[in-house]
Amino acid sequence: MINRRHFMKGGLAASTIGALGLSKKSEAADFAGYPDSMGVLVDLSRCIGCRSCEAACNSEQQLPPPEKPFNDFSVFEELRHGQKRRPDENTYTVVNSYDPPALDHPLFRKIQCNHCLEPACLTSCFVNAYTKTPEGAVIYNPDVCVGCRNCMIACPFYIPAFRYSSAFQPRIMKCVFCHDTRLREGKPPACVESCPVEALTFGRRTDLLAMGKQRIRQNPESYVNHIYGEHEAGGTAWMYLSPAPFEQAGFDTTVPNEPILNYVKDFLSFVPMVLMIWPALFAGFHLLAKRKNDNTSAATQDNEE
Amino acid sequence: MKFEHRKMVIAMVLLLAGSCFAPGISPGQYQYAPPPKEITIDYLSDWYGPVQYNHEKHAQRADCQDCHHHTTGPEDSERPFRKRVNPACLVCHEQSPPSETVSCKQCHTRQQFYPGEVVKSDNPVLYHIDRTGLKRAYHQACMPCHLEKRTHTSCDSCHALTEKGRQAYQLQDKTGQKESSGQNE
Numbered sequence: 436m437i438n439r440r441h442f443m444k445g446g447l448a449a450s451t452i453g454a455l456g457l458s459k460k461s462e463a464a465d466f467a468g469y470p471d472s473m474g475v476l477v478d479l480s481r482c483i484g485c486r487s488c489e490a491a492c493n494s495e496q497q498l499p500p501p502e503k504p505f506n507d508f509s510v511f512e513e514l515r516h517g518q519k520r521r522p523d524e525n526t527y528t529v530v531n532s533y534d535p536p537a538l539d540h541p542l543f544r545k546i547q548c549n550h551c552l553e554p555a556c557l558t559s560c561f562v563n564a565y566t567k568t569p570e571g572a573v574i575y576n577p578d579v580c581v582g583c584r585n586c587m588i589a590c591p592f593y594i595p596a597f598r599y600s601s602a603f604q605p606r607i608m609k610c611v612f613c614h615d616t617r618l619r620e621g622k623p624p625a626c627v628e629s630c631p632v633e634a635l636t637f638g639r640r641t642d643l644l645a646m647g648k649q650r651i652r653q654n655p656e657s658y659v660n661h662i663y664g665e666h667e668a669g670g671t672a673w674m675y676l677s678p679a680p681f682e683q684a685g686f687d688t689t690v691p692n693e694p695i696l697n698y699v700k701d702f703l704s705f706v707p708m709v710l711m712i713w714p715a716l717f718a719g720f721h722l723l724a725k726r727k728n729d730n731t732s733a734a735t736q737d738n739e740e
Numbered sequence: 741m742k743f744e745h746r747k748m749v750i751a752m753v754l755l756l757a758g759s760c761f762a763p764g765i766s767p768g769q770y771q772y773a774p775p776p777k778e779i780t781i782d783y784l785s786d787w788y789g790p791v792q793y794n795h796e797k798h799a800q801r802a803d804c805q806d807c808h809h810h811t812t813g814p815e816d817s818e819r820p821f822r823k824r825v826n827p828a829c830l831v832c833h834e835q836s837p838p839s840e841t842v843s844c845k846q847c848h849t850r851q852q853f854y855p856g857e858v859v860k861s862d863n864p865v866l867y868h869i870d871r872t873g874l875k876r877a878y879h880q881a882c883m884p885c886h887l888e889k890r891t892h893t894s895c896d897s898c899h900a901l902t903e904k905g906r907q908a909y910q911l912q913d914k915t916g917q918k919e920s921s922g923q924n925e
Binding site: 485505623627628630636637 | 873910
């Protein structure tokens, strides 16, 4: 009996150590992104709200025609369910207009997938439909997607959209950084190339951070001293500079600086333990208990005899 | 294209002739060409057609330094350009000689953000890590003044939409208004 108890204690201790060891071994916490991966710095102080980026995206990605032409600016007044426009199954990017009190002109903000360094959508996907490419894009493979839409819940920026309108080809629709058509060849995405005022600056993410900091340093009165996306959600490939506080331009400033992955990593590291160790452990308990019962009943039978 | 080519040749001949016979410049002084009268800006034509830019008319209404931050020739009382130069530039460029050209496209690239441009920041001593591309440079040169003087600022008041541009913006009829099915109801 004493031997058996020692065995159980040892087993429990070993599985606990194993679980802790697994969580410590995870490399995601230190991942600083692919070296030389590309990004875009969006300078809101430059954007004039011309919607050329929306038009360029539409033709590059061969998306369905819009309800209104891309030089119709009445879309800035549109509210859907009380909210400004956002990317949906027909549009990978939208520009919205905001009126920060400190500015005497509207502030325009382009929204699209921010292409996180450690994407929550990718983490949440159990069939690996998402890939973070070395170039910096977060791309999606509709062939393996099972349509669970976990990525839509996981994304801290509410970007992935589902093509509900198609009964036979439903899929996630989101900006792919023009990966297949342009980024892979080193070319800037279509929206960046279409911008008449370089509100969108394309380059290596490390270079963009240096540029952003230089712009703030040279014109401290024109910018909030922060690059949105440098640390948000563990860092994003698309980053923003703004002349007004970010929350006044519709940004979610409560997005944590840690990758979303870190919040579930500790829990997820227990999953292998639960799946691998628990069945064996409890099967062992069961067999031991059964053996004891058998012994006891056998002994009883012996006594009776 | 043929027409523009001929125009270009004429402009160049005029420029050469002007620089040879420009009065009031002694041989030792830096010689600068008189500015062109009209320029066709078509380096970036795609969604929008070329801009027929009347340089002469604009030069009458603004100083050279309002648009060109580089200058040719030395500074004198008639051309006191340094007072207009961004003080941040003078930190390094106080003693810089006049540039050989003031043409925007000479320094601001058409291939902004293409691979050849992106790797320029590999140079560890490069200060100008954020050099503006040609498209922004043009718009930056024109738009502040047009806004200030409340003259035309819409896109197609300077360059007309091309057929490609009309398709990109999803304009369907010729009046610039997309035909909507709701109009008949």
